Amino acid sequence: MTMDPTLTSAMAAVVGSLVGGFSSFAGNWAVQRAQVRRELLQCRTAYRQRLYSNFIKEASQLLAHSLTHQIDDPSRMVTLYAMVTKIRLFCSDPVLQAADAIMTKVFLNYGQTNLTIDQVRERVMSSHREDPFKEFGLACRQELDGVR
Numbered sequence: 001m002t003m004d005p006t007l008t009s010a011m012a013a014v015v016g017s018l019v020g021g022f023s024s025f026a027g028n029w030a031v032q033r034a035q036v037r038r039e040l041l042q043c044r045t046a047y048r049q050r051l052y053s054n055f056i057k058e059a060s061q062l063l064a065h066s067l068t069h070q071i072d073d074p075s076r077m078v079t080l081y082a083m084v085t086k087i088r089l090f091c092s093d094p095v096l097q098a099a100d101a102i103m104t105k106v107f108l109n110y111g112q113t114n115l116t117i118d119q120v121r122e123r124v125m126s127s128h129r130e131d132p133f134k135e136f137g138l139a140c141r142q143e144l145d146g147v148r
Helices: 005-068 074-090 093-111 117-125 134-147
Strands: none
Touching: 005 074, 005 093, 005 117, 005 134, 074 093, 093 134
């Protein structure tokens, strides 16, 4: 049994249109999906960068305050604690552990004897001074590099 050449041509045209349409749809879908994923990744990275920056600012202020003051109002720690909780939700364990260590240091400093301005200056100028944010910064950089 032979097929009518017009029917064969029509079927070939229909199949060709279907294949072409599906290819176009699949290609557009893949491009859109990649674009959405890239935008989501950029948003997550920007959020983490803001969170890290805000944490460093808040923790630095509290750390400096804790050297020369006792904690007169525990609510001063609420913002820092909230930031550590956000870090727990969105960030890796090394970042969380470093942030938690900074928060613990702030709590412990508030419990120690107040330093005089001269003692604070001596600590800052000491060649053996520690950088309480070093591990946090390194963990953040490693995490952000891994995300990119």
